Amino acid sequence: MDCTTNENAALFFVDRHLAEGRGDKIAFREADGARRALSYAGLAEQTARFAGALARAGVRREERVALVIRDQIEFPVAFWGALKAGAIPVPINTLLATEIYANILEDSRASLLVLSEELWDTLRPALEGNRHLRAVVVIGARRDGCETYTGFMAGAPAAAVAEACGDELAFWLYSSGSTGTPKGVRHVHSALKATCDTFAAQVLGISEADTVFSAAKMFFAYGLGNAMSFPMSVGAGTVLLAGRPTPEAVAGVLKDHRPTLFCGVPTLYAAMLHAQEAAGRRPEHCLRLCTSAGEALPREIGERWQALWGAEIVDGVGSTEMLHIFLSNRPSDIVYGTSGVAVPGYEVRLVGEDGQDVADGEVGELLVRGPSSAEGYWNRRDKSRATFAGHWTRTGDKYERTEGGRYVYCGRADDMFKVSGIWLSPFEVEQALVAHPAVLEAAVVPRKTADGLEKPAAFIVLKPGTDPAVVEELKEFVKARVGMWKYPRWIDIVEELPKTATGKIQRFRLRMVS
Template identity: 75%
Template structure:
């Protein structure tokens, strides 16, 4: 009996050739050389990259580290490695050399593919590495490295190797919002699982969509947005290697006219503020937007939809679950909530004893579904505590309303008690952002002279707003969310520390002196 090849590259890449999409444009670059590539060309180039890996002695399951910007080479390397049975490991392109050194040693990658603009940062991280055999640079190759063009030149175009659905396909490193990134291992079936659930049943993505993700392809949210979702249906994706500033993103939405846009709360807030200052109606063709990374404040969602006339589907996902598993959906959006479980997933809220809690109480969110990771690399204890049988601990605290919707309360390690009652930093942050002078806010616990924990807030003001507003913010929050929840200290800062995914790194604020 012939066994079906369940390598993910068959479904996401090879299938489109058989279904007549060889000439369909898969990717368009919005910057740089503004190149484009069809599904047929992508399949050929990925097959050639697989051939180049074989030629360089790469064996099955060897790791191929990717420090690659959002350019055409990203999907070529990602799918090419998978076609060869190797394990692509996309890495955050904004890390420091020390972190790269730790990850490259931890993953034991044998090949590193890096964008030329990032090589100077990476250079010191690879000195003395015992595992790397070849460093491939996309662009001009410095001494001791090989250019991407040289690496693939003359290599045979290889067919996709056989793989089973439960075989390891790729790794992602967690964004490190609470510390050092962890290697998260995913199997071949996980990618299609996210497409069959969130992609098909929430986004409703089709072959006719043109999509753009401000969130980069190196992490789980962006990988689904710009790689697996559009390639599951044969859609076209606009990619941008630069920094997704409000001006840059607005220009892309106006020039390329994508129908689906994927962003993060920080970007939506900045774009809303910029558009309100500019006045007029933005030029776009959006039918739907999504948000993840952190919970989207109600006010930002409502203001965005009023300006852009395109709803934002806010949801929550994780690197461990690969993409969004709890979400609002078109026609059923309540801003300020994370919606309900995505079809195909189950969620539950539990207390510290893993007992289910009643509606209105705050508990830790657990999820189970078809895209959960196989575990962490080299972190057995952490794997055992996070992956509890079929259930995955998210580390997020949530409340379920009487209507069955889930309301984000904060990370489990961000929650703290004030006057004996649990306080959600996110609730106080949302209240602060409701003030017309505040653009962003982060709240952490800080001890008083008596050793009691109270909220301390760090805020970013909107352009033109005066720091004098701090005096009225405490009363503003009291009226919004309650007398005991107001921040005892408020500090104005230029920016909040964040991961590349847009998550606020509150742990970096806990040791900062508030005023």
């Protein structure tokens, strides 16, 4: 190894806290299920035994360990335990279909799978014919051909932390699939601390006194940072919710467990606002700050939330490829409807189709460089070359920069389309729609007229009790807010919008039916 010290991330995030006197402090507390708690000392001990159990099961260094685990105590044990063993943990979305699980398990060539028992019925058919899995560990009751998590851990020796360099591969994440098939994104050990030193420390100002609750789950980049690496970087605590983060469930966690930092997504903020406003009372909480990512936060939602909850939402932009947020608003310096400025430690630029930087007020693709960039995609050489251009990572997001230096989201590169020869931002029209008191959610995609021209079409979710006749009023409402040519020529009322598990709207699915 070229590095002179062991830079395995588990040493900093787990074992360091014992030496610094935080062993008795609660690291993770469950808000549902068995409502268990795990101290930093308990985490250090259990992760060492998980590493030992992997070695006993024949899992070798750099082999993949697939984790299809709900947000429960076993998740951090398995993740950091795999790192301690020198294996590669691969957290996987817990809300996928059987066919997609089969594809990811085949693609990753994981040799061992750990899953929550609630997901067994969905996972079981995906295991048939898999050529790579040598063992399946179920957290819960025994299943045919599997080992229980309790049995897997029983009597396992505590293993030493495997030596690793900061640039060595540590874990994979699979992209959310908002534009198609999930891709395996490979990250190195040093990337985890890099996101903590930048966004967590310099924007959130996270401290040991904080308690974090992330409605966004730990299986994807935003939730992994929120609920695990960020609080563990300073010895803070995390509240875990294994079940669905419904507005009622989340409000209950905020009231009962009193977190100081709450991490959500725009869809959830909108739903919680509607529920709270309908209830007609102010919420109970101890929040000092909230974060939002996954989709751009509409200005209307941010302003209403802050007015009702008395806590700012720091809206930011991140990606699986960059591991967490690299462009963000900041506490006490928030302009809702924008994505703020570059997080300290990152650089961003906007380029046109010719690859040259665009001027303020012009739309360009967002490129970013910083210390948490992924090593590349697994088995996607062409895609890696297209996305990772030297130090710069292409985000696929279209933005414009204001004269004041703030960045305003316009849409995904493949979501933008021209109307009357002018580029149209679906997000701008969506913001106008959700500003109407009758609209809960909105998504805009192109639809062709009879003569083959593309015009905006909107799919909307109305608030309960709304008269569908509001559609014609909405067209005039949008015209008045963003311009005559941008209004949606068609407005389809739907019960829900197709989304990834991270809350991103899957506009490609709407384009297929538009």
